[in-house]
Amino acid sequence: MQYFQVVGVSLGHSATPTHAxxxxxxxxxxxxxxxxxxxxxxxxxxxxVETIAWHFHESTxxxxxxxxxxxxKFDPLTEIRSYDDLKKFDPFEDDWLRGGPVRRWVPKGxxxxxxxxxxxxxxxxxxxxxxxxxxxxxxxxxxxxxLPEEFFPQGxxxxxxxxxxxxxxxxxxEHLAQHRGGICFCIDLDPRWVVxxxxxxWMDHLEEYKKHCIDQxxxxxxxxxxIKCMFGTPKLIESLCLGxxxxxxxxxxxxxxxxFSGGTExxxxxxKFCIEELFGGPPEESGIYMTPTYGNTLMGLACSAPVTKxxxxxxxxYAPQPRAVIEVVDFDDHDQVVxxxxxxxxxxxxxxxxxxxxxxxxxxxxxxxxxxEKYPWDGVSGVRPFHRxxxxxxxxxx
Amino acid sequence: MIELxxxxxxxxxxxxxxxxxxxxxxGEPIARLHTVGAGIIRRDAKKAKLARRALQxxxxxxxxxxxxxAGELFESGTLAVGDSQQSPDDxxxxxxxxxxxxxxxxxxxxxxxAFVLKNIDQILDxxxxxxxxxxxARGYGDEDRGVTVSYQAQxxxxxxxxxxxxxxxxxxxxxxxxxxxxxxxxxxxxxPWTPYRVFAAMVEAGIPREAFCLYPGAGADIGxxxxxxxxxxxxxxxxxxxxxxxxxxxxxxxxxxxxxxxxGDDCVDDWQQHxxxxxxxxxxxxxxxxxxxxxxxxxxHTKEIAAALAEKLGPIEALPPDDPKAGLAAFTIExxxxxxxxxxxxxFSDPQTxxxxxxxxxxxxxNPPVAYLRPVxxxxxxxxxxxxxxxxxxxxxxxxxxPQEKMLASIGTTLVGTAITNDKNFRQDLIASVxxxxxxxxxxxxxxxxxxxxxxxxxxxxxYRNRALQIDx
Numbered sequence: 001m002q003y004f005q006v007v008g009v010s011l012g013h014s015a016t017p018t019h020a021x022x023x024x025x026x027x028x029x030x031x032x033x034x035x036x037x038x039x040x041x042x043x044x045x046x047x048x049v050e051t052i053a054w055h056f057h058e059s060t061x062x063x064x065x066x067x068x069x070x071x072x073k074f075d076p077l078t079e080i081r082s083y084d085d086l087k088k089f090d091p092f093e094d095d096w097l098r099g100g101p102v103r104r105w106v107p108k109g110x111x112x113x114x115x116x117x118x119x120x121x122x123x124x125x126x127x128x129x130x131x132x133x134x135x136x137x138x139x140x141x142x143x144x145x146x147l148p149e150e151f152f153p154q155g156x157x158x159x160x161x162x163x164x165x166x167x168x169x170x171x172x173x174e175h176l177a178q179h180r181g182g183i184c185f186c187i188d189l190d191p192r193w194v195v196x197x198x199x200x201x202w203m204d205h206l207e208e209y210k211k212h213c214i215d216q217x218x219x220x221x222x223x224x225x226x227i228k229c230m231f232g233t234p235k236l237i238e239s240l241c242l243g244x245x246x247x248x249x250x251x252x253x254x255x256x257x258x259x260f261s262g263g264t265e266x267x268x269x270x271x272k273f274c275i276e277e278l279f280g281g282p283p284e285e286s287g288i289y290m291t292p293t294y295g296n297t298l299m300g301l302a303c304s305a306p307v308t309k310x311x312x313x314x315x316x317x318y319a320p321q322p323r324a325v326i327e328v329v330d331f332d333d334h335d336q337v338v339x340x341x342x343x344x345x346x347x348x349x350x351x352x353x354x355x356x357x358x359x360x361x362x363x364x365x366x367x368x369x370x371x372x373e374k375y376p377w378d379g380v381s382g383v384r385p386f387h388r389x390x391x392x393x394x395x396x397x398x
Numbered sequence: 399m400i401e402l403x404x405x406x407x408x409x410x411x412x413x414x415x416x417x418x419x420x421x422x423x424x425g426e427p428i429a430r431l432h433t434v435g436a437g438i439i440r441r442d443a444k445k446a447k448l449a450r451r452a453l454q455x456x457x458x459x460x461x462x463x464x465x466x467x468a469g470e471l472f473e474s475g476t477l478a479v480g481d482s483q484q485s486p487d488d489x490x491x492x493x494x495x496x497x498x499x500x501x502x503x504x505x506x507x508x509x510x511x512a513f514v515l516k517n518i519d520q521i522l523d524x525x526x527x528x529x530x531x532x533x534x535a536r537g538y539g540d541e542d543r544g545v546t547v548s549y550q551a552q553x554x555x556x557x558x559x560x561x562x563x564x565x566x567x568x569x570x571x572x573x574x575x576x577x578x579x580x581x582x583x584x585x586x587x588x589x590p591w592t593p594y595r596v597f598a599a600m601v602e603a604g605i606p607r608e609a610f611c612l613y614p615g616a617g618a619d620i621g622x623x624x625x626x627x628x629x630x631x632x633x634x635x636x637x638x639x640x641x642x643x644x645x646x647x648x649x650x651x652x653x654x655x656x657x658x659x660x661x662g663d664d665c666v667d668d669w670q671q672h673x674x675x676x677x678x679x680x681x682x683x684x685x686x687x688x689x690x691x692x693x694x695x696x697x698x699h700t701k702e703i704a705a706a707l708a709e710k711l712g713p714i715e716a717l718p719p720d721d722p723k724a725g726l727a728a729f730t731i732e733x734x735x736x737x738x739x740x741x742x743x744x745x746f747s748d749p750q751t752x753x754x755x756x757x758x759x760x761x762x763x764x765n766p767p768v769a770y771l772r773p774v775x776x777x778x779x780x781x782x783x784x785x786x787x788x789x790x791x792x793x794x795x796x797x798x799x800x801p802q803e804k805m806l807a808s809i810g811t812t813l814v815g816t817a818i819t820n821d822k823n824f825r826q827d828l829i830a831s832v833x834x835x836x837x838x839x840x841x842x843x844x845x846x847x848x849x850x851x852x853x854x855x856x857x858x859x860x861x862y863r864n865r866a867l868q869i870d871x
Contacts, residue, residue: 201642207626238437245444269414273438312414 036376040321044377045082047322051351052080060109064096065356067104083325086349087335092360094298097128105131110354118168120297123195127166130297135354136172137179139300142320143260143293144179146303151289152258155181156228159256161217161236163191168297173231185225187216210236214243221254229258234265234274237290241278251279252287262293262301267384268313275313282309293317294383298357299324299348305372305379317383318375325349328368328380331388334361337378340370346380363389400429400492402480402590402614405597406442407449407580408607417615419588422498422730422768429480429496431590433615436623439582442611443627446554449580452606458531461576462519467603468596469515473508477598484595493591497562498728498768500719503683511592514569514849515599518576524850525573525858534858535578538867548867549858555580555611556861557628559621559635560593562586567634567652567687568596569849573857575600580609582628587616588730625649630861650860654789655688655813657844660828661696662819663802669696669703672818672841676703676795677710679816679844681773684727685793689814691844692789694797695781695805704754704777704797711793712758716770726792728768735762735769738790742774745785752777754797781808806831813854814844 055061056069056076069076074088097105102117110133118136119127158177162169164186177184197206217240221227232240237259244250251259274290275282283289294317295301302317302324319326328344330336338344346364350357365386369379399418403410413432420427453461471477476485484492490504497504514521522531529549533539538548556574560583561567574581585593593612601607613620625631625648632650633639640653659676661669679691696703717724729735739762746753754775755761763770773793778786785796787810800808806827809815815834818841819825825839835854838844847853 201638203622203626203642204646235436238435238440242437242440245441267415267435269433270435270437272414273435277441278437 033373036373037371040371040376041083044322044325047351048083048086049081051353051356052076054109054353055107055356058108060107062107063104083349086358089358091334092357094128094360097130098126100129102129102131105129105355107354116171117166118171118297119166123192123199128297130168130355132168133354135300135352136168137175138352139295139320139323140172140176141179143301143303144176147180147258147260147291148289150257151283152180152229156257157182157225158184159217159220159227159230159232160184160186161213161230161232161240163189165190165192167191169231172301176231177229180229182229183225185220185227187213187220189213210239211243214239218243218247221256226255228255230256231260233263234261234270237261237274238270238278241274257287257289259288259290260293261290262295266292266294266315268307268315268382271307271313271315272309275309294380296348296362298355298360299326299350300352302326302379303375305369305374314381315383316369316379316381318369318377318379319348321375321377323350323352325351325377326380327378328366329361331365334359338368340368343367343382345386346383362386399427400480400482401432402429402594403432404434404438404614405610405612406434406438407445408601408610411438415615417587419496419590421495422588422728423765425767426495428492429590431614433620434613436619439611439613439620439623440627443555443582446580446582446628449606449609450551450554450578452608453575453578453580454535455606456578458535458576458578461578461605462522462531464600464603464605465515465518465572465576468599468605469512469518471599471602472515472595473512475599475602477595477602479591479594479598484598489591489595493589494719496588496591498719498730499684499686500717500721500724500727502722502724503727506683507592511568511572511596514572515596517849518573521849522573522576525852525856529858531576534862538869546867546869548865549862550865551577551579552861552863553579553629555582555609555628557582557584557624557631559584559624559631559633560586560589561634562589568592570632570652570853570857572596574861575605575609577858577861579861580611582611582624582631583613584620584624585612585614587614590614632860650855652688652854655690656693656787656789656809656811657689657691657814657816658693658695658809658812659691659816659818659844660805660809661694662817662821662824663697664821664824665818666696666699669699670706673703673706673710675816675841675843676707680707680795681711681714681725681793682843682845684725685773686727686791687845688789689845689847690793691814691816692795693787693809694795695800695809696797697799697801700797700799701752701777704752704775707795707797708754708758708775711773711775711795712755714773714793716763716765716772726770726772728765728770729791730768732767735771736764738771738792742776742785742790742794745783745788746776748784750779750783751785751796806833809833814838814847816840816842816844 055065106115113133116132117129118132119129121127160170160173164170174184241251279286279288292304292315293301300320302319305316307313307315327347328338329347330338331345346362346366348360348362363386364383366380366383369381371377403412413434415433417431417433418427419429474486476483490501493504494501534549541547556579558571583593597610597612630648634652636653640651643649643651714725716726745751754777761772761774771792776785776796778796778798781798781800786798812834814836816838817828828837
């Protein structure tokens with residue numbers, strides 16, 4: 001199966017896969033056969049054992065996990081025989097990623113490689129750091145294979161309309177453009193300043209900063225660089241479209257044909273608005289194709305099943321298994337996966353040669369989706385902020 | 399269950415994001431609100447001039463007549479609201495069900511809102527200080543004394559981020575349609591009923607539907623998008639909201655009122671004559687409004703005043719909303735009543751403060767999933783007491799002992815100030831005080847608003863710029 005070829009490169013950090021993931025956004029989702037999930041599961045189990053062997057072996061593991069190993073009540077090298085055995089680990093605490101020395105996360109087996117550090121958070125206090133060597137390239141090369149050529153033509157240039165600074169996304173999108181034979185244009189956007197503006201309630205400043213970002217994008221798009229593809233967060237795509245409308249033009253007129261976006265703001269309703277009103281219709285009418293993704297610095301990138309008006313713009317994400325796994329777990333029992341269609345918290349596991357994260361509880365919730373032919377493993381739909389963290393009480397509103 | 403689609407310049411819009419609002423006590427779903435994101439609001443805002451144009455196709459006189467009809471329909475008609483036919487009784491039942499307000503109070507607010515619509519000509523006459531509305535419509539004109547005046551509209555549509563707690567505040571934006579400006583409304587998350595019924599009544603009365611946008615739902619970004627995309631907006635919120643928008647000429651903020659009754663030394667010995675006025679000022683509309691009295695200042699007899707108020711207010715019980723005697727609204731946000739009670743306990747732990755309603759039983763009545771706070775009367779020995787100038791969303795009042803000469807320096811921001819005094823000098827000082835927005839000279843209950851007076855800033859001054867215009871020849 002094509003699927004195994006993808007998996008075969010997952011641990012070879014220096015290899016850039018050339019085989020397509022077993023998906024194409026243009027294909028209709030189909031019901032999965034019984035064998036496919038079993039095969040995927042077998043592969044995940046084997047990949048888990050292989051990853052554990054790497055991270056917990058004295059010659060290849062990183063100082064953090066080797067030190068952790070001495071505190072465990074089990075021997076991961078002998079007692080982790082399947083993916084389910086990862087439940088023996090306590091939940092991964094993202095606070096472990098705050099502060100240094102960052103080298104403690106670099107596997108000895110990769111110590112001679114050039115290392116990047118990517119950060120998340122950091123508006124106040126110490127940000128969480130994740131080291132990376134080639135994972136971001138691998139993830140985005142795999143993702144590249146899911147993009148339809150018609151709308152993401154090889155060789156076309158890209159616009160990265162997202163955060164700059166010490167972020168995985170910025171380099172990842174640039175790699176995606178290069179991987180597809182293009183050159184990536186970026187803007188300056190400091191997301192930590194945006195969060196500060198919101199916390200201070202400086203909404204006029206926020207508006208001006210957003211305009212500043214959109215102005216940069218409009219300038220690049222209008223500068224004759226033949227940009228056809230872009231990444232953008234939903235808010236920025238929206239602002240860019242409105243900004244272009246104000247200037248009497250549109251994304252299509254500017255030559256954009258392919259967009260990928262991501263995040264919990266990428267809801268079915270936003271997609272409906274974006275496709276029907278901002279783009280002017282589905283790809284066959286507007287000439288613009290947009291695909292949602294879900295991911296973070298820890299996990300990488302989850303692709304979506306096709307999103308159409310016919311399925312009410314439902315967005316279902318599937319992790320790039322076995323490099324990463326998404327589970328939808330009970331809000332209180334994080335080892336218990338909820339039933340299909342039921343709501344739970346998103347739990348991520350990352351299993352690459354560079355980085356091992358068992359059972360990280362995301363700040364998101366959603367519904368568990370069944371496997372299907374293109375992605376024969378569990379997915380998640382309706383991703384939104386975890387309600388217990390998102391809720392707040394408002395008192396005294398007049 | 400009623401479907402309430404978003405309204406985009408008069409057109410219903412079905413969203414994929416739907417919020418349900420439920421009965422405050424039984425949890426039974428009452429309505430499904432179709433919510434939209436900021437992008438739709440920002441994009442719609444670009445078409446605001448079309449709303450104004452549609453309204454400008456009618457003269458102010460025609461619009462006034464239609465508003466009057468709308469007032470009748472709002473009060474008495476059966477109207478198409480969402481996918482339902484809503485009778486006046488349905489309306490108050492639904493409003494009570496989702497907000498926890500007693501039905502009697504919902505009915506009182508219907509009368510208040512309908513009054514404004516039915517008397518819109520007089521209200522506009524007062525708001526404009528007698529200006530011919532055709533001058534506003536045309537942008538300029540000659541006054542009676544032969545002088546050219548020009549009022550430039552500052553927006554095509556007024557945005558309003560509305561609260562859930564007091565359906566009476568809608569009176570503030572109702573006059574806008576007759577001024578040929580559209581309305582972009584974010585109804586309160588649990589009180590979509592009034593804006594939707596006003597919309598239905600106005601359309602039924604013949605006002606162009608394309609003058610209205612209604613974006614229901616709880617999403618915070620809805621309000622932010624309205625405020626940033628409308629050139630003039632009003633918002634209702636707490637002290638934090640007030641601080642956030644202070645000094646922003648585009649936003650008129652309506653927050654806590656800290657309304658007060660001040661006794662002059664010349665009248666304070668007759669305080670017993672005004673006991674009913676004080677009780678009414680504190681407790682009308684469940685004590686939920688910014689115009690309810692939250693502090694009473696006097697130089698003497700304060701302990702007696704507080705004791706007498708406690709005797710009247712303390713026994714008020716939490717009754718079911720359909721009980722005609724119900725005088726308290728439920729707190730429907732989980733934990734809100736307990737949090738407020740905690741704040742009050744902290745207040746009266748101060749040695750200068752006495753809880754005067756303590757003898758009348760528990761104040762916090764928890765009846766999951768809701769809770770009530772029964773009236774609280776505090777006595778403060780000085781304006782320095784922490785509770786002297788506090789306001790809560792239920793009948794709560796602090797009786798503050800303060801020498802008359804120190805009152806105006808102590809009261810702080812006061813939306814409605816009722817001054818019971820005949821002392822000419824004190825009255826002159828009260829008139830000059832910039833702390834008091836709405837001044838009642840004499841024994842007038844603080845919630846008794848004369849709608850022929852501007853409230854919390856003059857809408858006309860907010861919506862129009864009085865500027866120079868010269869015409870050659």
